[in-house]
Amino acid sequence: MASESKVSEKSLEATLKEKISPLLEETMEKSWGITIPQLGSDITDRLKNPPLQIYVPPHLRFSQAKKKFKEEFLKKELRMHLGNVSQLAKTLGIDRRSVHRAIKSLEINVEDLRGKTREDYHEHVVDQTIRSSLEQYREIIQPQKMDKLYAEVPALSRNIAKMLPHQEITWKDAEKEFEKQFMSKVLKDHQGNVSQAAQQLMIRVETLYRKMKKLGI
Numbered sequence: 385m386a387s388e389s390k391v392s393e394k395s396l397e398a399t400l401k402e403k404i405s406p407l408l409e410e411t412m413e414k415s416w417g418i419t420i421p422q423l424g425s426d427i428t429d430r431l432k433n434p435p436l437q438i439y440v441p442p443h444l445r446f447s448q449a450k451k452k453f454k455e456e457f458l459k460k461e462l463r464m465h466l467g468n469v470s471q472l473a474k475t476l477g478i479d480r481r482s483v484h485r486a487i488k489s490l491e492i493n494v495e496d497l498r499g500k501t502r503e504d505y506h507e508h509v510v511d512q513t514i515r516s517s518l519e520q521y522r523e524i525i526q527p528q529k530m531d532k533l534y535a536e537v538p539a540l541s542r543n544i545a546k547m548l549p550h551q552e553i554t555w556k557d558a559e560k561e562f563e564k565q566f567m568s569k570v571l572k573d574h575q576g577n578v579s580q581a582a583q584q585l586m587i588r589v590e591t592l593y594r595k596m597k598k599l600g601i
Contacts, residue, residue, distance in 0.1 A: 395549045400428045403547050411540055415533040416525070426517045431510070431548065438562075439512060442569055445586035453562045455490045458483075462497045463504075469494075477554035506545035511537060564599040567592070571601065 408424040438456040440449050465472040469487075473480045487494060514537050522530060553561075567585070574580040582592040595601075 396432065399547050399549060400431060404428060404431070404544055407540070407543060411533065411536050415536055416529050420521065423517060423521060426520070427514055430513045430517060431544075439516060440562075440566065442566075442573065443584070445584070446566075447586070449566055449585075450559075450562070451490070453566075454486065454559075455492065457558055457562075458486055458490060459492055459497060460509075462487075462492070462494060467494050467497055475552050475554075476558075477556060503545065506548060507541050510544045510548070511541040514541060560599065563595065564601060567595060567599065568601055571596075 405424055405428055408427060409419045412419045412423065438453060438460065440452050440456070444452065461472055461476065462469075465475065469480055469483050473483045476483070486492075515534075518530070518533065518537075525533075567581070570581045570584055571578070574584070578592055578596075579589055582589045585592065587595075
Protein backbone atom coordinates (compact mmCIF):
# COMPACT_ATOMS: atom_id res chain seq x y z
CA MET A 385 0.00 0.00 0.00
CA ALA A 386 2.84 2.41 0.87
CA SER A 387 4.58 1.81 -2.46
CA GLU A 388 1.29 2.35 -4.33
CA SER A 389 0.84 5.64 -2.46
CA LYS A 390 4.33 6.82 -3.46
CA VAL A 391 3.71 5.91 -7.09
CA SER A 392 0.42 7.82 -6.99
CA GLU A 393 2.11 10.88 -5.47
CA LYS A 394 4.86 10.83 -8.13
CA SER A 395 2.26 10.45 -10.84
CA LEU A 396 0.30 13.41 -9.48
CA GLU A 397 3.41 15.60 -9.17
CA ALA A 398 4.41 14.80 -12.75
CA THR A 399 0.91 15.54 -14.06
CA LEU A 400 0.74 18.86 -12.24
CA LYS A 401 4.17 19.96 -13.50
CA GLU A 402 4.09 18.65 -17.06
CA LYS A 403 0.44 19.06 -18.03
CA ILE A 404 -1.64 21.15 -15.66
CA SER A 405 0.75 24.04 -14.97
CA PRO A 406 1.28 24.72 -18.72
CA LEU A 407 -2.49 24.56 -19.28
CA LEU A 408 -3.10 27.11 -16.51
CA GLU A 409 -0.43 29.43 -17.94
CA GLU A 410 -1.92 29.12 -21.42
CA THR A 411 -5.39 30.01 -20.11
CA MET A 412 -4.10 33.06 -18.20
CA GLU A 413 -2.17 34.24 -21.26
CA LYS A 414 -5.28 33.85 -23.41
CA SER A 415 -7.55 35.72 -20.95
CA TRP A 416 -5.20 38.35 -19.52
CA GLY A 417 -2.26 38.61 -21.90
CA ILE A 418 0.01 37.79 -18.95
CA THR A 419 0.60 34.91 -16.56
CA ILE A 420 0.72 35.04 -12.76
CA PRO A 421 3.01 32.20 -11.63
CA GLN A 422 1.77 32.48 -8.04
CA LEU A 423 -1.83 31.85 -9.11
CA GLY A 424 -0.75 28.74 -11.00
CA SER A 425 1.16 27.57 -7.93
CA ASP A 426 -1.83 28.25 -5.68
CA ILE A 427 -4.07 26.08 -7.83
CA THR A 428 -1.61 23.21 -8.28
CA ASP A 429 -0.78 23.23 -4.56
CA ARG A 430 -4.46 22.82 -3.74
CA LEU A 431 -4.81 20.06 -6.30
CA LYS A 432 -2.03 18.04 -4.65
CA ASN A 433 -4.56 16.66 -2.20
CA PRO A 434 -7.87 16.34 -4.09
CA PRO A 435 -9.61 14.37 -1.29
CA LEU A 436 -9.43 17.47 0.91
CA GLN A 437 -10.53 20.05 -1.63
CA ILE A 438 -13.59 20.90 0.43
CA TYR A 439 -14.61 24.43 1.24
CA VAL A 440 -15.35 25.12 4.91
CA PRO A 441 -16.06 28.76 5.89
CA PRO A 442 -13.03 29.96 7.92
CA HIS A 443 -15.17 31.95 10.38
CA LEU A 444 -16.81 28.84 11.89
CA ARG A 445 -15.91 27.65 15.35
CA PHE A 446 -13.96 24.40 15.38
CA SER A 447 -16.83 22.04 16.22
CA GLN A 448 -18.99 23.51 13.42
CA ALA A 449 -16.14 23.43 10.93
CA LYS A 450 -15.32 19.81 11.67
CA LYS A 451 -18.95 18.75 11.31
CA LYS A 452 -19.19 20.60 8.00
CA PHE A 453 -16.00 18.95 6.79
CA LYS A 454 -17.26 15.47 7.75
CA GLU A 455 -20.51 16.07 5.90
CA GLU A 456 -18.89 17.30 2.70
CA PHE A 457 -16.10 14.73 2.82
CA LEU A 458 -18.56 11.87 3.23
CA LYS A 459 -20.76 13.19 0.42
CA LYS A 460 -17.71 13.45 -1.81
CA GLU A 461 -16.57 9.92 -1.04
CA LEU A 462 -20.08 8.52 -1.55
CA ARG A 463 -20.15 10.15 -4.98
CA MET A 464 -16.74 8.74 -5.77
CA HIS A 465 -17.93 5.24 -4.83
CA LEU A 466 -21.31 5.70 -6.53
CA GLY A 467 -23.16 5.23 -3.23
CA ASN A 468 -21.56 1.83 -2.51
CA VAL A 469 -21.24 1.92 1.29
CA SER A 470 -19.33 -1.36 1.57
CA GLN A 471 -16.71 -0.25 -0.92
CA LEU A 472 -16.49 3.17 0.74
CA ALA A 473 -16.02 1.70 4.22
CA LYS A 474 -13.09 -0.35 2.96
CA THR A 475 -11.45 2.70 1.40
CA LEU A 476 -11.94 4.83 4.51
CA GLY A 477 -10.62 2.12 6.82
CA ILE A 478 -13.77 1.93 8.96
CA ASP A 479 -16.65 -0.55 9.22
CA ARG A 480 -19.97 -0.25 7.40
CA ARG A 481 -21.91 0.47 10.57
CA SER A 482 -19.72 3.51 11.24
CA VAL A 483 -20.41 4.80 7.72
CA HIS A 484 -24.17 4.27 8.14
CA ARG A 485 -24.11 6.03 11.52
CA ALA A 486 -22.27 9.00 10.02
CA ILE A 487 -24.72 9.16 7.10
CA LYS A 488 -27.63 9.20 9.54
CA SER A 489 -26.16 11.72 12.00
CA LEU A 490 -25.15 14.10 9.18
CA GLU A 491 -28.56 13.64 7.48
CA ILE A 492 -27.08 12.72 4.12
CA ASN A 493 -29.43 11.42 1.42
CA VAL A 494 -27.40 8.72 -0.33
CA GLU A 495 -29.92 8.38 -3.17
CA ASP A 496 -29.31 12.00 -4.16
CA LEU A 497 -25.62 11.22 -4.61
CA ARG A 498 -25.94 8.10 -6.73
CA GLY A 499 -26.82 9.90 -9.95
CA LYS A 500 -23.40 11.53 -10.24
CA THR A 501 -20.37 9.92 -11.85
CA ARG A 502 -16.76 10.02 -10.64
CA GLU A 503 -15.96 12.27 -13.58
CA ASP A 504 -18.68 14.72 -12.53
CA TYR A 505 -17.22 14.89 -9.06
CA HIS A 506 -13.62 15.35 -10.19
CA GLU A 507 -14.72 18.20 -12.42
CA HIS A 508 -16.65 19.80 -9.54
CA VAL A 509 -13.61 19.63 -7.23
CA VAL A 510 -11.31 21.20 -9.82
CA ASP A 511 -13.87 23.89 -10.63
CA GLN A 512 -14.20 24.89 -6.96
CA THR A 513 -10.43 24.80 -6.49
CA ILE A 514 -9.83 27.18 -9.39
CA ARG A 515 -12.62 29.55 -8.37
CA SER A 516 -11.52 29.76 -4.73
CA SER A 517 -7.94 30.47 -5.87
CA LEU A 518 -9.09 33.18 -8.27
CA GLU A 519 -11.03 34.97 -5.51
CA GLN A 520 -7.72 35.99 -3.90
CA TYR A 521 -6.80 37.99 -7.01
CA ARG A 522 -10.01 39.95 -7.51
CA GLU A 523 -8.49 43.16 -6.10
CA ILE A 524 -5.51 43.17 -8.46
CA ILE A 525 -7.10 41.97 -11.71
CA GLN A 526 -9.50 44.16 -13.69
CA PRO A 527 -13.13 42.92 -13.45
CA GLN A 528 -13.43 42.50 -17.22
CA LYS A 529 -10.30 40.35 -17.40
CA MET A 530 -11.39 38.35 -14.35
CA ASP A 531 -14.77 37.67 -15.95
CA LYS A 532 -13.00 36.54 -19.11
CA LEU A 533 -11.00 33.94 -17.17
CA TYR A 534 -14.05 32.82 -15.20
CA ALA A 535 -15.71 32.07 -18.55
CA GLU A 536 -12.86 29.64 -19.25
CA VAL A 537 -13.19 27.81 -15.90
CA PRO A 538 -15.77 25.14 -16.93
CA ALA A 539 -13.72 23.95 -19.93
CA LEU A 540 -10.48 24.27 -17.96
CA SER A 541 -11.94 22.20 -15.11
CA ARG A 542 -13.09 19.46 -17.49
CA ASN A 543 -9.64 19.20 -19.06
CA ILE A 544 -7.78 19.16 -15.75
CA ALA A 545 -10.20 16.63 -14.20
CA LYS A 546 -9.40 14.19 -17.00
CA MET A 547 -5.68 14.43 -16.23
CA LEU A 548 -5.74 14.02 -12.45
CA PRO A 549 -4.97 10.53 -11.15
CA HIS A 550 -7.46 9.23 -8.55
CA GLN A 551 -6.34 9.40 -4.93
CA GLU A 552 -7.86 7.84 -1.83
CA ILE A 553 -7.51 8.70 1.84
CA THR A 554 -8.68 7.07 5.08
CA TRP A 555 -11.25 8.72 7.32
CA LYS A 556 -8.68 9.10 10.12
CA ASP A 557 -6.07 10.72 7.87
CA ALA A 558 -8.68 13.02 6.31
CA GLU A 559 -9.82 14.29 9.71
CA LYS A 560 -6.24 14.83 10.83
CA GLU A 561 -5.28 16.71 7.66
CA PHE A 562 -8.43 18.84 7.83
CA GLU A 563 -7.73 19.85 11.43
CA LYS A 564 -4.16 20.76 10.51
CA GLN A 565 -5.16 22.86 7.50
CA PHE A 566 -8.08 24.59 9.21
CA MET A 567 -6.22 25.46 12.40
CA SER A 568 -3.15 26.60 10.45
CA LYS A 569 -5.36 28.95 8.42
CA VAL A 570 -6.99 30.43 11.54
CA LEU A 571 -3.59 30.89 13.21
CA LYS A 572 -2.25 32.58 10.08
CA ASP A 573 -5.26 34.92 9.98
CA HIS A 574 -4.42 35.96 13.56
CA GLN A 575 -0.68 36.36 12.85
CA GLY A 576 0.12 33.38 15.05
CA ASN A 577 -1.73 34.72 18.11
CA VAL A 578 -2.85 31.49 19.78
CA SER A 579 -5.24 33.19 22.21
CA GLN A 580 -7.12 34.99 19.44
CA ALA A 581 -7.21 31.86 17.27
CA ALA A 582 -8.57 29.81 20.18
CA GLN A 583 -11.23 32.45 20.77
CA GLN A 584 -12.37 32.28 17.14
CA LEU A 585 -12.34 28.47 17.19
CA MET A 586 -14.19 28.57 20.54
CA ILE A 587 -11.83 26.08 22.17
CA ARG A 588 -9.54 26.43 25.18
CA VAL A 589 -6.05 27.84 24.59
CA GLU A 590 -4.63 24.70 26.20
CA THR A 591 -6.63 22.56 23.78
CA LEU A 592 -5.29 24.48 20.79
CA TYR A 593 -1.70 24.14 22.01
CA ARG A 594 -2.26 20.40 22.45
CA LYS A 595 -3.73 20.11 18.95
CA MET A 596 -0.85 22.10 17.47
CA LYS A 597 1.69 19.78 19.04
CA LYS A 598 -0.18 16.67 17.94
CA LEU A 599 -0.66 17.90 14.38
CA GLY A 600 2.82 19.32 14.00
CA ILE A 601 1.70 22.92 13.47
